[in-house]
Amino acid sequence: MFDRSKRFTFILTEQAVRYPLIPPDGLAMQMERLASFTHQPNIRLGVIPMGVPFTSGALNTFTVYDETLATAELDLGAIVFRDHRDVLELIRRFTAYTDHAVFGEEAREHLATWAAKLRH
Secondary structure, X not given: OOOXXXXXXXXXXXXXXXXXXXXXXXXXXXXXXXXXXXXXXXXXXXXXXXXXXXXXXXXXXXXXXXXXXXXEEEOOEEEEEOOHHHHHHHHHHHHHHHHHOEOHHHHHHHHHHHHHHHXX
């Protein structure tokens, strides 16, 4: 991610960011680390707060590498999408998610607030 010749966009839901898989202090540190990535010029990190109306179905983890390859991660493994129609559908979904996410300073503010709540 520190190779500035490459560009990355990440979108995380508040539920995913705040899910307590690790102790609160570690989770707060993880949120601060995520916020630090927002200062990288080649990284765009957004969060979708719980209060944002969003009518799409369940959100699942997927990665779009380019217009010819995408993957979706499941607990059983990964699905590879190479069919142009499938990849375009994931790009369409990702674009819709970006319309509901907050980026930059607003994302950092959310992450800082969530981290502070874990520390108190």
